[in-house]
Amino acid sequence: MLASRYISHRLASRQLLRRAHSAALPKLNSVDADDIAHFSKFLPSSAILSTLPPASTTSSELSPFNNDWMNKYHGKSTTVLRPRTAQEVSEIVKYCNERGIGIVPQGGNTGLVGGGVPLQDEVILSLGNMNKVRSFDPVSGILVADAGCILESLSEYLSPHHHIVPLDLGAKGSCQIGGNVSTNAGGLRLLRYGSLHGSVLGLEVVLPDGTILNQLSTLRKDNTGYDLKQLFIGAEGTLGIVTGVSILAAPAPQSSNNVILALPKFDNVLPLFVEAKKQLSEILSAFEFFDREVYELAVKHGQGRALNEEDVAGAECFVLVETSGGKREHDEEKLNGLLESLMESDTPLINTGVLSQSPSQFSQLWAIREGLTEAVSKEGKAYKYDISVPLAKFKEVVDTTREHIRSKGLLHDDAVKHVVGYGHVGDGNLHLNVVAANYTPEIEAALEPFVYELVASYKGSISAEHGIGAMKVHALQYSKSAESIEWMKRIKKLFDPRGIMNPGKVLE
């Protein structure tokens, strides 16, 4: 009974997938020279990059805006606008809405699901010129910043005030806080600081009709009915453009330590996590996992400093544990205590642990984990599946996918070179990466809907933290019910009746 229900679900989802692929984008207008002349009335020429006259940008100058980080999605936009204020954003959006011109809001363009680049020739609205901190209150720890502030520069700003942004990710040197909020970025320390749905206190958003919705609250408590800002966190710019963010910064830890643990088998990750939570309790700030194969890629492509041969020998996977606490001696004692108990037990959960002894070693260990995405991209073209599945299934998902690819005769150097897994154990978020020589329809057909069905069979999510973007629009039904999708569509229609905001992303 169960089996036949599963099969009919599979058939139904295949049909859905086929239908979804043929769905059309809303009919929108292209920008023309008159539009550029209009933008020139309120924007300086330096804020208008366009191949249309009177501007004279070349298409190669627009290329970094039209192509995504993975070089998988290629837009054909003729025009990038770089406003400096919410008022300018509002004027652009109001005009585009009236003219029926599509808009793609773009932050650091570091997204991994094609959500930040046009699918056709929409205007790209780049937030990079809105990059000022508006205020910081060291008493409450509340930071108000323009959407275009780079995440790392906000950390640098907060450092002398003994605070940190409650969000950290590998792309911190280029991603922007507005993009982080719009994609509800999770990152490396969600385990400790929670999601942006909790730490964002307020937003300033320009709605598709040009209204500036000022919800830049600096209140920790505000229980006055519908919390509209939550709608824009993770909406990927489909409901409006986030132009300002109010966020609760966390007190900077006085002491940070990390260790990379080499595990003889994946099955040890779970009990190790339980043990780490028990022994480190409140000072545990990250618990990150990566398998041996992706570690080898990091080494091959020079990400971080390789661990010693003897530390790697016999390891099936690795875990990076970070502590952030208030007192160095106390934290070191706790971490050392954990390591000793792990090594000394009758059936040790780990082979070895490489403990950082200095700030530079601390960064080097993190560089391995943070460099995995880069390493994978240097090795080939990655099919990225950013999924939530039960922790105990992480390895099964990677192995099952690899076997499936093998059974299709696609596991060889000219097709799929590696099937690897890494991710955020503490959040149940696995990054399944299928690294191929090239993106090909054959590999895609082997992977989809296979991976999505696998995720659905574990009642997981097809997007844990990267979002839907353009990449997973056709697969939303694996993680959302028909009723939820219907209500999402109604909300979209309410905010953006003409469908100008980031067309073709999140929803069909």
Ligand SMILES: O=C(O)CC[C@@H](O)C(=O)O
């Ligand atoms: O490369 C990926 O698939 C994941 C990127 C990022 O979310 C990470 O956790 O490193």
Ligand SMILES: [Zn+2]
């Ligand atoms: Zn991640």
